Amino acid sequence: MSSHFSRIGDTIVALATPQGVGAIAVIRLSGKEAIQITNRVFFGKNLEEQASHTIHFGTLRDGDRVIDEVLVSVFISPRSFTKENVVEISTHGSSYIINQVLRLLIRQGARPAEPGEFTQRAFLNGQFDLAQAEAVADLIHSDSEASHQAALHQMRGGFSQEIRELREKLIHFASMIELELDFTEEDVEFASRDDLRVLVEKLLRVVENLISSFDLGNVIKNGVPTVIAGKPNAGKSTLLNALLNEERAIVSDIAGTTRDSIEDEINIGGVMFRFIDTAGLRETTDTVEAMGVNRTREKMKSASLILYLFDLGDTDMVEINRDVNKLENIGVPFIKVANKLDKSNNQFISELKEKYPDTIFISAGKKENLDVLKEKVLELVNLDKFRTGNTVVTNIRHFDSLTRTRQSLLDVLTGLDEEVTNDFVAMDIRRSLHYLGEITGEITTDDLLANIFSKFCIGK
């Protein structure tokens, strides 16, 4: 990976659109020679004489052989995504043509790009900071309104701005302390220790808010973990399928056959829910199934939401009371969902409505009242928190750096409490500056960068 950095002078090339057949495909080059290399195989006009941000029609040729009719867009450094010379070639979207064009350009001196190398160059050339570069990847992978919003906010620099402001305040703080260090002989006190304490406490609160937003960020990025719990044949797979609208789980008439947990995601009202279809609450003597049941309890505890599903025709009040009791002990918000409304008796329904007025009655099989259920689901996850314009930490690397920042700030406070000498306080401050700098990339190492960008796809 370190070769990555020594070859920053190369011109790189990759397919920018997805693999496979499409109406058109875009092949992108970036680097000093992007325009010259393309010009050697492009016929129509001289690309080296064209202005930035212009598009040109012509043919790509391998010797006498025409490979394709193409459109070529030219971006001249520094006015491009990578800030280098960039050429985007739109070809017809056949994999044969794509391969031929890539080979042709590589023979002319371009090098196949490594994963994330375009975005990495954009970062190294100062197009944006590290947190923003990471947001490009999140944006490409965002699959719901909430995750899209969070990534967009981060890419536009909202998060970086907040981190930078924090750093500036800390730098100011550090300089006051260090100034004092220079004058210790004269015993001058530039910064009152009380003022310093107030400032550090303020910064600590900001850092802690960011840290606590990670739970929400994680849910936004990965979906709200939701468990469907209920005994065998309650209709869990049927419900999951009805929600997914396709046959992903295996529906079966034999009790207890849904042994493997199946995870699936569905988008409800702009929020992604990760559904975990489970094996049920029932105690069992079958060892294979018992494993499933234990796993179910664990999953229920780690879920943010539980749908407790029962068959109206096969469950009595005693059983429901007992299950509700168990679920209350787990402490995760849950919805009581009565299934098989289509073949139930009215007396039991009235009894239930009286005892548990918040029960949702559905027919998973007939897809009845699913909208009511979805509404209830959204109500319970408190949608508002997904819609705030506030900065939400979605990246575990940022979360780690923030956690370390918090520790160093706490050390600063302890130092102030214990009246340690200024040079120790200054050391702790510099440590927190270091961790904050890791987030936006003011502080980087080759390993860190290689690690981040290798998670991108080729062509990004």
Ligand code: GDP
């Ligand atoms: P699981 O073991 O909890 O996953 O239950 P399944 O989803 O496999 O469903 C068990 C049986 O109940 C299947 O035969 C389903 O077709 C049936 N079933 C599920 N939902 C309904 C419903 O709303 N009405 C009726 N009549 N049958 C249903």
